Amino acid sequence: DTAVSQTPKYLVTQMGNDKSIKCEQNLGHDTMYWYKQDSKKFLKIMFSYNNKELIINETVPNRFSPKSPDKAHLNLHINSLELGDSAVYFCASSRRDSYGYTFGSGTRLTVV
Amino acid sequence: RKEVEQDPGPFNVPEGATVAFNCTYSNSASQSFFWYRQDCRKEPKLLMSVYSSGNEDGRFTAQLNRASQYISLLIRDSKLSDSATYLCVVIPMDSSYKLIFGSGTRLLVRP
Numbered sequence: 399d400t401a402v403s404q405t406p407k408y409l410v411t412q413m414g415n416d417k418s419i420k421c422e423q424n425l426g427h428d429t430m431y432w433y434k435q436d437s438k439k440f441l442k443i444m445f446s447y448n449n450k451e452l453i454i455n456e457t458v459p460n461r462f463s464p465k466s467p468d469k470a471h472l473n474l475h476i477n478s479l480e481l482g483d484s485a486v487y488f489c490a491s492s493r494r495d496s497y498g499y500t501f502g503s504g505t506r507l508t509v510v
Numbered sequence: 511r512k513e514v515e516q517d518p519g520p521f522n523v524p525e526g527a528t529v530a531f532n533c534t535y536s537n538s539a540s541q542s543f544f545w546y547r548q549d550c551r552k553e554p555k556l557l558m559s560v561y562s563s564g565n566e567d568g569r570f571t572a573q574l575n576r577a578s579q580y581i582s583l584l585i586r587d588s589k590l591s592d593s594a595t596y597l598c599v600v601i602p603m604d605s606s607y608k609l610i611f612g613s614g615t616r617l618l619v620r621p
Contacts, residue, residue: 429607431607431608433609438613439595439613439614440611441554441597441609441611443608443609443610446607446608448607453607454605454607454608488553488554492607499556499609501553501554501555502553503552503553504551504552504553
């Protein structure tokens with residue numbers, strides 16, 4: 399049983415396209431996150447939702463829009479993709495106090 | 511200045527060696543500290559929490575020095591399977607939800 403699953407695992411797309419990445423967790427956690435790992439391997443938080451409510455929104459372009467239909471799902475939609483969006487995007491979930499963080503296996507996005 | 515700084519390495523050590531990694535953080539009000547491990551093309555996974563009193567988990571020992579804003583990880587009797595990137599992680603005082611990652615220290619253990 400996969401605890402935090404995200405799809406797709408790989409995504410290759412052209413500049414200007416719109417794409418979505420989906421994430422689901424079956425751990426019963428209240429909080430979900432999106433992190434971005436760039437080409438220098440630096441991991442940085444983008445968004446966090448707690449019980450479907452946005453609680454963290456770091457300085458991320460408006461082209462990125464998270465959506466949480468319920469506390470087990472957090473999807474990431476990206477409009478007008480740019481070359482600089484190429485990265486690995488990790489979904490994660492945790493208990494309320496951020497302990498017990500579990501990451502998904504990542505989505506490797508390549509924009510060409 | 512980055513919030514969490516680490517030596518990127520790589521540290522290249524023979525099996526059986528003892529190796530130590532260091533990390534410094536800039537926000538003295540940070541509340542919690544961890545070491546994560548990330549294998550190539552995989553997700554980060556929690557290795558251990560770090561406490562001021564020091565804590566040990568098998569061959570791994572972590573230490574926090576709040577006065578110096580310094581975190582360390584010691585690996586004894588290195589195994590080939592320890593080869594990975596080790597990420598120093600801090601939870602800031604103003605947000606208990608987000609993890610702030612260092613850029614990682616790469617360890618290569620050779621036969």
